[in-house]
Every structure is written in C-alpha cells, then in structure tokens.
Amino acid sequence: MLIYLAVAVETLVVKMSFIEYASRISKIVDEFIMNTIRGIPSTLYEAALHYLRAGGKRLRPLIVVLGARIVGGDEDIAIPGAASVEVLHTFTLVHDDIIDKDELRRGVPTVHKIWGSDMAIVAGDLLYAYSYRCLLRALERGVPVERVNKAIDILTDAAITVAEGQALDMLLPSMQNVSINDYIEMVKKKTAALFASSIAIGATLAGGDEKLTAILKESMINAGIAFQIRDDILGLIGDEKTLGKPIYSDLREGKMTLLVIYAYSKIDDESRARMKRVLGNRNATLEDLQDVANIIRNSGAIEYADSLAEEYALKAIRLSEEIESRDNEALQMFRDVIKFMVKRNY
Amino acid sequence: MLIYLAVAVETLVVKMSFIEYASRISKIVDEFIMNTIRGIPSTLYEAALHYLRAGGKRLRPLIVVLGARIVGGDEDIAIPGAASVEVLHTFTLVHDDIIDKDELRRGVPTVHKIWGSDMAIVAGDLLYAYSYRCLLRALERGVPVERVNKAIDILTDAAITVAEGQALDMLLPSMQNVSINDYIEMVKKKTAALFASSIAIGATLAGGDEKLTAILKESMINAGIAFQIRDDILGLIGDEKTLGKPIYSDLREGKMTLLVIYAYSKIDDESRARMKRVLGNRNATLEDLQDVANIIRNSGAIEYADSLAEEYALKAIRLSEEIESRDNEALQMFRDVIKFMVKRNY
Numbered sequence: 001m002l003i004y005l006a007v008a009v010e011t012l013v014v015k016m017s018f019i020e021y022a023s024r025i026s027k028i029v030d031e032f033i034m035n036t037i038r039g040i041p042s043t044l045y046e047a048a049l050h051y052l053r054a055g056g057k058r059l060r061p062l063i064v065v066l067g068a069r070i071v072g073g074d075e076d077i078a079i080p081g082a083a084s085v086e087v088l089h090t091f092t093l094v095h096d097d098i099i100d101k102d103e104l105r106r107g108v109p110t111v112h113k114i115w116g117s118d119m120a121i122v123a124g125d126l127l128y129a130y131s132y133r134c135l136l137r138a139l140e141r142g143v144p145v146e147r148v149n150k151a152i153d154i155l156t157d158a159a160i161t162v163a164e165g166q167a168l169d170m171l172l173p174s175m176q177n178v179s180i181n182d183y184i185e186m187v188k189k190k191t192a193a194l195f196a197s198s199i200a201i202g203a204t205l206a207g208g209d210e211k212l213t214a215i216l217k218e219s220m221i222n223a224g225i226a227f228q229i230r231d232d233i234l235g236l237i238g239d240e241k242t243l244g245k246p247i248y249s250d251l252r253e254g255k256m257t258l259l260v261i262y263a264y265s266k267i268d269d270e271s272r273a274r275m276k277r278v279l280g281n282r283n284a285t286l287e288d289l290q291d292v293a294n295i296i297r298n299s300g301a302i303e304y305a306d307s308l309a310e311e312y313a314l315k316a317i318r319l320s321e322e323i324e325s326r327d328n329e330a331l332q333m334f335r336d337v338i339k340f341m342v343k344r345n346y
Numbered sequence: 347m348l349i350y351l352a353v354a355v356e357t358l359v360v361k362m363s364f365i366e367y368a369s370r371i372s373k374i375v376d377e378f379i380m381n382t383i384r385g386i387p388s389t390l391y392e393a394a395l396h397y398l399r400a401g402g403k404r405l406r407p408l409i410v411v412l413g414a415r416i417v418g419g420d421e422d423i424a425i426p427g428a429a430s431v432e433v434l435h436t437f438t439l440v441h442d443d444i445i446d447k448d449e450l451r452r453g454v455p456t457v458h459k460i461w462g463s464d465m466a467i468v469a470g471d472l473l474y475a476y477s478y479r480c481l482l483r484a485l486e487r488g489v490p491v492e493r494v495n496k497a498i499d500i501l502t503d504a505a506i507t508v509a510e511g512q513a514l515d516m517l518l519p520s521m522q523n524v525s526i527n528d529y530i531e532m533v534k535k536k537t538a539a540l541f542a543s544s545i546a547i548g549a550t551l552a553g554g555d556e557k558l559t560a561i562l563k564e565s566m567i568n569a570g571i572a573f574q575i576r577d578d579i580l581g582l583i584g585d586e587k588t589l590g591k592p593i594y595s596d597l598r599e600g601k602m603t604l605l606v607i608y609a610y611s612k613i614d615d616e617s618r619a620r621m622k623r624v625l626g627n628r629n630a631t632l633e634d635l636q637d638v639a640n641i642i643r644n645s646g647a648i649e650y651a652d653s654l655a656e657e658y659a660l661k662a663i664r665l666s667e668e669i670e671s672r673d674n675e676a677l678q679m680f681r682d683v684i685k686f687m688v689k690r691n692y
C-alpha cells in the first residue's frame with residue numbers, strides 16, 4: 001500500500017507539457033468557432049458567445065485533437081470536432097447557470113444575469129445547434145461522410161447522457177441516503193461522458209479503430225470522474241479569483257457533492273442537522289456556509305475526495321499505458337492532461 | 347380582383363383527404379418516438395414525453411412523409427425524419443412555454459408547471475438531442491449515409507433558424523415601429539423554417555433532386571407563414587377547449603402579432619394608449635384583455651390577417667402546382683395540408 005501510494009504521488013506530478021500546444025489549439029478552435037457562429041439578432045449571438053469570449057480552459061477541444069493524433073490522424077481534421085464539443089459544453093454551462101442561479105462564470109456575470117433567463121435559454125439552444133454545425137464542417141476538410149456521421153452519433157449520445165446527468169444532479173438532493181455510488185453514476189453522465197466523447201470524436205474523425213477508441217474513452221471516463229471530484233473540492237476550498245466563480249454555490253444549491261455525501265456519513269447527528277439546515281437554503285448567510293464548510297473539512301472529506309480522485313486519475317493513466325501510438329508526443333500530452341484534470345486549481 | 351378572390355375561396359375549401367392517412371402516420375411515428383426516447387431518470391423522461399403523450403396534430407411528421415412520397419420515395423424511410431422534426435418541435439414547445447409562462451398546452455398543464463422550469467429546461471435539451479437520435483436511425487432503414495448526413499444538415503439549419511426566430515419574437519415588443527415586414531421575417535424563422543425543413547428532410551431521405559426539394563421548401567415557407575398568422579388569429583378568437591390552451595396569452599405576453607401590428611397602424615391615439623397599457627402587463631385583468639381584443643377586432647385586423655394568410659397559402663399551392671410527381675395522392679394531400687394550415691380551428 002505504501003509503495004502504491006508512493007508511485008501514485010510520483011505519477012501525479014503535473015507536467016504542463018501541453019500548455020503551449022493547448023494555447024495554440026485553443027486559438028485555432030476559437031477562430032473556427034467565431035467563423036461558424038454568426039448571425040442575427042445580435043442580442044442572441046452576443047449572449048451565446050459571451051462565455052466563449054470570457055476565457056475557459058478549452059480542455060475538451062485539446063482532448064479531441066489529441067484523440068485524433070493518438071490514432072495517427074492530423075490535428076486539422078479534428079478542429080471541427082474540437083469546436084463542436086466546446087460549443088456543446090458552453091451550451092450546458094449557459095443552461096446550468098440558469099438552473100443553479102449562479103451569477104459569475106469565468107470572471108464575468110452569467111448569461112442569464114445579463115440577458116435574463118429567457119434569452120439565456122434560447123442562447124443555449126442556439127449553441128446546441130451550432131455544436132452540430134461545427135461538426136458537420138468536418139466534411140469541408142475532407143473527412144469521409146461515414147466518419148462525420150459516426151462522430152455526430154457520439155455527440156448525440158453525449159448530449160443525451162449529459163442531460164440525464166444534469167437531471168440526476170438536480171434529483172439527488174431530494175433522494176434518501178445518497179451513496180457514493182449514486183454520485184459516481186451521476187458524475188459519469190454529467191461530466192465524464194463529454195470528456196469520453198471528446199476523445200472518441202477526435203479518434204473517430206481520424207479513422208481510429210474501435211478497440212483503441214474504446215480504451216481512450218474508458219480512460220477519459222475515469223479522468224472525467226476525477227475532474228468532477230476536483231471540481232467539488234475547488235467549490236469548497238478554491239480561490240474565487242483563480243476560479244472566476246464564487247465558492248460555496250454547491251452548498252447554497254444543496255448539491256450532493258462527494259464532500260457532502262462523505263461528511264454526512266462521518267459526522268454526528270448535531271452536525272448533520274446543522275448541515276441540513278443550510279444546504280439548499282437560499283437565505284443561508286456566508287457565516288452559515290462557512291460553518292458547513294468547516295464541518296465538511298473537519299470530517300476528512302477533502303482528503304477522502306483527493307484520494308478517490310487520484311485513484312480514478314491513476315486508472316485513467318494506466319489505461320493510457322495500454323495504448324500504442326506512433327505519436328508519442330500526443331500520448332504524453334494526453335497523460336499530462338489527465339494529471340492536470342485531477343490537480344488543477346482552476 | 348373579384349375573379350381572383352372567387353378563385354381563392356374556391357381553392358381554399360379545406361378537404362380533409364389526409365385525415366385518415368395522417369392518423370396512420372401519426373401512430374407509426376409515435377411508436378418510433380416512444381421506442382427511441384427511453385432512459386433514466388424517469389422524472390426527466392416523463393417530463394420530456396409529456397406533450398408527445400398529450401396529443402398534437404403531428405402535422406410536421408405528415409409533411410416529412412409526404413415530402414418523401416412526392417419525390418418518389420417510400421414512406422418507411424421517412425419515419426425517422428418524421429419523428430425527428432416532431433421531437434424537435436416538441437423541444438421548442440417546452441422551452442417556449444417556460445419563456446411565455448404558459449400554463450396549459452394540448453389540454454394539459456405545461457411541463458414547467460408540473461416539473462418546474464429547471465427540469466423543463468433539461469427535458470427540452472434532452473428532446474433536442476433525441477431529435478438527432480431519431481434522424482440517425484434512418485441508417486437502420488438502409489438510407490444511404492450521404493442522405494442522412496444531408497438531412498442532419500437541414501435539421502441543424504432549422505434548429506439555428508428557429509432559435510433566431512424565437513429570439514426575434516422576444517425582441518420585437520421592445521422595438522420601435524415594428525412593421526409587417528419585421529413580423530414576416532420573424533415568422534419565417536420561428537415557424538416556417540421547421541415546416542420547410544420537414545418537407546426537405548423527407549425529400550432528402552428519399553433522394554429527391556435539389557430543384558424539386560427547393561420548390562417544396564419554398565411552398566412550405568409560404569404555408570408556414572400562413573400557419574403562424576392563423577395561430578395569431580386563433581390566439582385571439584379561437585375556442586380554448588378546441589385549442590387546448592388559453593387565448594389572449596399573446597396579449598398578456600405583449601407579443602407583436604400580426605393583429606397587434608395592424609391594429610396599431612389603424613386606431614386612434616386613445617385606443618393605442620389603452621392597448622399599450624395592457625399588452626405585456628402581467629397584472630392585466632380579463633376585462634382589460636377583452637377590451638384590447640375588441641379594439642383589435644374593430645380595427646379590421648382579423649379580416650386583414652385572414653386575407654394575408656390566404657395570400658401566402660395560395661402562393662404555397664401555386665408553387666405546389668409546379669411540381670410533377672408520380673404519387674398524385676401524396677401531392678393532393680400536400681395541397682390539402684396547406685389549406686388546412688391556413689383554415690384550421692386548432
């Protein structure tokens with residue numbers, strides 16, 4: 001066990017080998033997106049492009065491109081897919097922010113905060129359609145129609161799964177005795193599915209074989225779970241400036257994060273009652289939220305969540321080691337992206 | 347002019363030749379939809395299927411199937427496309443009802459009324475994804491991948507255009523001096539685009555040539571405009587029981603319907619002021635709304651709207667007369683559907 005942990009720590013030292021490449025891909029993808037998402041009325045398009053202009057990690061587009069490269073493809077043919085998943089992701093952010101009543105994202109006011117919930121609903125819907133429009137443009141780059149259709153199939157599955165995950169996330173707080181297993185099932189759908197689909201869309205556009213694509217997907221499901229657990233942790237102890245959004249909003253919304261589920265199982269009745277009074281209570285004061293954050297911290301939930309996230313990340317990396325690729329640089333970046341997903345501060 | 351009108355009246359006698367066929371297609375399409383849209387959590391799926399179970403005219407699926415038949419194809423291969431546009435249409439209803447705060451649709455409480463706006467947003471998103479899932483299933487029926495891809499392209503254009511139209515519909519009330527032209531442009535996007543895409547998806551799945559498809563689309567754009575004008579009229583003078591939804595909700599929402607735009611241009615300042623006080627006012631009483639409805643009726647707006655709708659419908663029919671098809675029955679039903687679109691009471 002001690003040896004295993006030592007390996008774990010060694011393996012998960014984050015190397016930002018991909019930062020420069022990610023930044024280059026991000027520019028290309030953004031240009032592609034801005035050239036694709038154009039139209040009137042301008043109010044609608046301003047609302048739709050708001051988060052895309054405000055920044056973001058562009059992690060999913062990078063994963064699409066790496067998927068194409070790992071199976072031996074060219075980065076060029078993956079750009080429409082990369083744009084497509086980023087636009088789909090952005091659509092989910094716009095709608096989720098309405099649902100969670102969040103007011104800040106990427107350091108700017110949320111779409112519904114500026115344009116109202118009604119316009120935000122339509123702006124999200126518009127982005128959704130454009131995620132398909134982006135992907136269809138792969139045909140212009142000579143990608144065979146069969147591959148484009150297969151990628152559309154994957155995108156569609158992802159969209160269905162993400163909606164199911166979002167609904168589960170909303171339903172968990174009203175369920176009795178939510179288990180860690182329930183949480184993982186929810187996160188697989190809400191978060192991991194789009195990461196898995198990203199690598200699969202890249203691999204598919206590049207004509208990768210099914211077995212290799214399946215391993216890449218499985219790796220990204222594990223990495224995606226780790227990513228969401230890290231998200232839960234950052235939502236409690238992250239730095240608001242670095243994150244570009246307020247912490248404690250999960251608590252205010254009453255979300256069943258891994259931290260809450262773990263804390264519930266470890267604390268005494270009195271603390272549990274204090275937590276239940278605050279979670280999901282829109283009138284909770286900052287003091288109330290800090291009190292609950294302390295209860296959670298003192299329960300050991302952060303350490304537990306950290307180690308569980310690491311376990312999933314290590315599984316993702318081990319899966320990546322089953323992969324053979326002529327593009328060693330891409331494979332190395334893929335592993336470094338996984339490490340970043342579980343160790344990031346933003 | 348007199349002769350022209352006589353022809354018009356003659357041409358627009360509604361023959362419900364398609365009723366039996368529509369009912370058969372409706373059953374097949376519903377079965378296809380119910381077999382496709384399955385999953386968990388059940389709350390989400392119940393919300394998503396709510397309107398589809400509550401009834402509806404299934405006009406768009408019928409148009410998809412007629413599109414396929416008119417270009418010489420089989421109705422079977424059009425069913426996935428027919429399901430796809432009905433599901434897309436249903437998604438727009440779910441989101442529109444949130445935006446318009448409508449409480450009744452197809453005789454049942456709206457999705458957001460039962461499950462809340464948050465779940466309704468996600469249920470709409472889920473349906474959106476399933477509209478692609480339905481269309482992709484055309485591959486199972488041996489439709490060549492190129493045609494399916496082209497149909498996906500049309501569906502995506504429709505989704506973008508409908509979102510633009512919905513945004514325009516929301517923005518018009520805050521614009522100064524909305525013209526009938528502005529209204530028609532909005533309606534083309536909000537309503538006519540999906541009708542045009544329906545016929546085009548059917549024709550495309552069946553391998554119809556581009557020129558023929560273009561005429562069919564143009565015909566449906568005109569019929570779609572007529573359909574929406576009729577919708578505006580029914581929203582003022584329709585029978586609530588037959589409609590399955592309350593009248594006057596356009597007035598309460600302050601929508602710039604054709605009737606309102608026309609009345610504004612014809613009435614005196616005092617009446618205009620009375621209208622402006624009520625339109626978009628959520629505190630307006632039924633008496634207020636009835637007063638405004640009377641002002642609109644007395645302005646001659648209904649007669650104007652009726653004749654404009656008829657003009658568009660006649661243009662649609664004239665375009666259909668340019669079409670040659672071996673399937674005369676389908677072409678006849680297509681024309682009868684157009685007449686129904688402009689003369690319907692529900």
